[in-house]
Amino acid sequence: MDTNVETCLNDWSDLTQEYKVLEMLSREYCTKLEEVSELQAKCLQGIEHQRYRMNAISKVLRQLHTSETSQCLDKDINRRIDQLHEMEQVLPKPNGTYLKIILGNVNVSILNKNDKFKYKDEYEKFKLVLSMIGFALSVVNLFTNVRTLELSFMFLLVWYYCTLTIRESILKVNGSRIKGWWRFHHFLSTVVSGVLLVWPNTDCWYTFRGQFMWFNVYISVVQYLQFRYQHGVLYRLKALGERHNMDITIEGFHSWMWRGLSFLLPFLFLGYLFQLFNAYTLYKLTFHPEATWHVPVLCFTFLVLFLGNTITTVMVIPQKLRERVRDSLPGVFSSKISQRKEAANKKNSESKNEKIN
Numbered sequence: 001m002d003t004n005v006e007t008c009l010n011d012w013s014d015l016t017q018e019y020k021v022l023e024m025l026s027r028e029y030c031t032k033l034e035e036v037s038e039l040q041a042k043c044l045q046g047i048e049h050q051r052y053r054m055n056a057i058s059k060v061l062r063q064l065h066t067s068e069t070s071q072c073l074d075k076d077i078n079r080r081i082d083q084l085h086e087m088e089q090v091l092p093k094p095n096g097t098y099l100k101i102i103l104g105n106v107n108v109s110i111l112n113k114n115d116k117f118k119y120k121d122e123y124e125k126f127k128l129v130l131s132m133i134g135f136a137l138s139v140v141n142l143f144t145n146v147r148t149l150e151l152s153f154m155f156l157l158v159w160y161y162c163t164l165t166i167r168e169s170i171l172k173v174n175g176s177r178i179k180g181w182w183r184f185h186h187f188l189s190t191v192v193s194g195v196l197l198v199w200p201n202t203d204c205w206y207t208f209r210g211q212f213m214w215f216n217v218y219i220s221v222v223q224y225l226q227f228r229y230q231h232g233v234l235y236r237l238k239a240l241g242e243r244h245n246m247d248i249t250i251e252g253f254h255s256w257m258w259r260g261l262s263f264l265l266p267f268l269f270l271g272y273l274f275q276l277f278n279a280y281t282l283y284k285l286t287f288h289p290e291a292t293w294h295v296p297v298l299c300f301t302f303l304v305l306f307l308g309n310t311i312t313t314v315m316v317i318p319q320k321l322r323e324r325v326r327d328s329l330p331g332v333f334s335s336k337i338s339q340r341k342e343a344a345n346k347k348n349s350e351s352k353n354e355k356i357n
């Protein structure tokens with residue numbers, strides 16, 4: 001036989017042996033996958049059961065007079081709610097209706113904490129890059145008057161806000177506590193950008209154009225400040241979970257967060273006043289002879305944005321104060337910092353146990 005053919009046959013026989021090992025591995029992998037699916041279903045069922053019984057206990061508790069025991073039980077229930085939320089982080093979740101419509105029934109759950117962090121980090125960076133592009137385009141539009149450029153900017157805004165709504169829905173599926181208003185805010189911003197895109201270039205539009213471009217310049221600056229705050233929170237929370245009791249403490253985190261918030265809040269409220277001013281200008285423009293339906297619709301949406309943003313941001317302050325008080329109480333776990341601390345504690349004690357064993 002030709003030596004080349006003989007070498008081929010020997011190689012093939014070697015490869016077949018290796019394939020048998022691979023086949024075993026693949027079979028083991030499939031069995032483990034099935035086991036994982038069964039465990040996931042059992043955990044999800046267990047969580048649902050816990051929530052159902054806790055609701056029943058809470059209902060009875062509300063009807064009783066407050067005593068020390070009932071207060072302790074209430075704290076324990078709050079702690080269990082957070083523990084269940086933490087458990088859900090590594091379990092698959094079904095998509096909401098919006099994602100089902102857009103993506104179909106594909107699973108978007110991220111089961112690894114590091115990947116979740118990366119996804120959120122990427123989302124914040126995406127917003128930053130797009131707001132910088134928005135800044136540049138609004139400045140160019142302020143000093144030039146090219147209709148195509150103007151329309152490209154509006155189109156970019158429609159695409160940007162639409163993408164944000166999808167990314168935020170994915171974040172929500174993966175356990176983000178983003179408030180409903182901020183998600184609705186981005187849906188509404190998509191509508192605003194769409195209406196601006198189809199607003200005909202009448203005299204009425206040109207009266208509002210300059211103010212709108214300045215508004216975008218300002219919003220881009222605020223979005224940069226927001227990015228610095230959110231990015232800081234994200235990295236500090238990650239470090240808090242990983243480097244338990246070392247260079248970052250809860251107190252350190254809170255004082256940093258308050259400094260960040262008190263710097264950011266005046267810029268945010270100034271932005272909301274700008275939105276109110278937009279609504280006012282548009283209201284005056286409804287009496288313009290060339291005013292079309294776009295003017296009252298935009299006036300109304302800017303007013304809704306002003307009200308929703310102001311109310312939601314004002315409500316964040318007492319919420320943060322409550323979290324700060326809770327985090328300073330020993331044995332009470334209620335905010336996301338506490339969850340991370342608890343996860344870190346668990347990880348630490350697990351690694352200690354492993355070392356002892």
Ligand code: COA
Pocket residue numbers: 120171175176177178179182219222226229230233264268271272309313316
């Ligand atoms: N857009 C997207 N996500 C937001 C958000 C926003 N405006 N505000 C908060 N979140 C997210 C947080 O990142 C966090 O996510 P996580 O659960 O995945 O970690 C979650 O929602 C809960 O955040 P919360 O603790 O309530 O607030 P915060 O400390 O992260 O931020 C503010 C508080 C007030 C600084 C923030 O909500 C904000 O910047 N709001 C202003 C937005 C705005 O007005 N934009 C228009 C400018 S005119």
